[in-house]
Amino acid sequence: MTDQSVSFPTESLEYKLGRFNAKERFALIQRVLGVKFVPHDDFLGEVLAKCGIEVTTEKVFCAMDFHLDWLYAALMSDELRPDEPLPLLAGESGAFPVTGRQQDADFVMCFTERPANAPAITHLLLLEAKGVGNWDTKQMRSKLAQYRAMKPAFDRNPNVRPRLVLMSPLNPISSATRQSAAFRAVLDSFEDFGEIVWVGLPVENTFSVVRCNAKGTPDGKTPTHWKLSSRQAALS
Structure with a gap:
């Protein structure tokens, strides 16, 4: 399996995320298509514009179906030391940040901005995609609850700026249909990562x-x- 972490500094979040990326689909796509997991320039530009991030970068860590347990471990670890027991602490809501479930972010993009005369800023874009059917309100509520439980991990990394990005053919944020009301209510209740943004996802019939x-x-x-x-x- 290609270790994408090797191209990033060992102290970086990108490196640590790469050490957890064990998805076979990730390695399969790279092997079959002979490509590396890097965002297309047009897509990256659109996402950054929607998120209000005014920076260009050539080194972006990308992963798909990335477990939230892995994300928490990467944020909480200054060094990655296997077999070392660490306290399992509940968040403010009483939920545990490590669930043991395969709850994940559909796609993760992470890169670090290094201004000349300012501290580095690591942008962490967490993408959720829905191509057909309806957005699953229960599933989204569960994912956002785990993100909330991970607050101590984000607090100890003030240089990390997470953003939640939704991708689908239609925009669920601006929709005013009764069917989408419950889903929009779940999104409206989540302010931990700032404004949730939407990017179009064309889907063939x-x-x-x-x-x-x-x-x-x-x-x-x-x-x-x-x-x-x-x-x-x-x-x-």
Whole structure:
């Protein structure tokens, strides 16, 4: 597996994040396509503009499906020492920052801005994507609760600036539909990382395969037939 951490200083958050990045899909895409995980210039520029980050950079750590437990460990570790027991402390809400679940950020981008006469600033962009169907309110509430429980880790890294970025065909933040009200309420309650931003995610029309009866009525228990069903792009 390609160790993306080697191109960053060992004391950097980018390096430490790379030491946890154990996703096979990450290594598979690099191996099959012969590419490194780096953001496209146009996409990076759009995201930075939406986040109000006025800096250009050529070295960005990227990872997909990155466990939040890994993120917490990277933020809490000055040095990465295996097999050393560390106290498991609950956050202000009573929730634990290390859950043991595979709750993750869909995509992570991290890079450090080093102004000439000012302390370095590490930008941590946490991307959540939804291509088809509806945003999962329960899942988002759970992820944001874990981010809140990780507050001590962010507090000990004041140079790290996290931002939450949503990606989908339609903007769930500006939507005024009743269907999206609960999801928007969850987003509105989360102010830990500043303003949540949205970036468009074009999705092609695709089909799903559905088990059904002879009349085409979905039936997952006693199906006799199957059919194709058009997927709906992520609703706001």
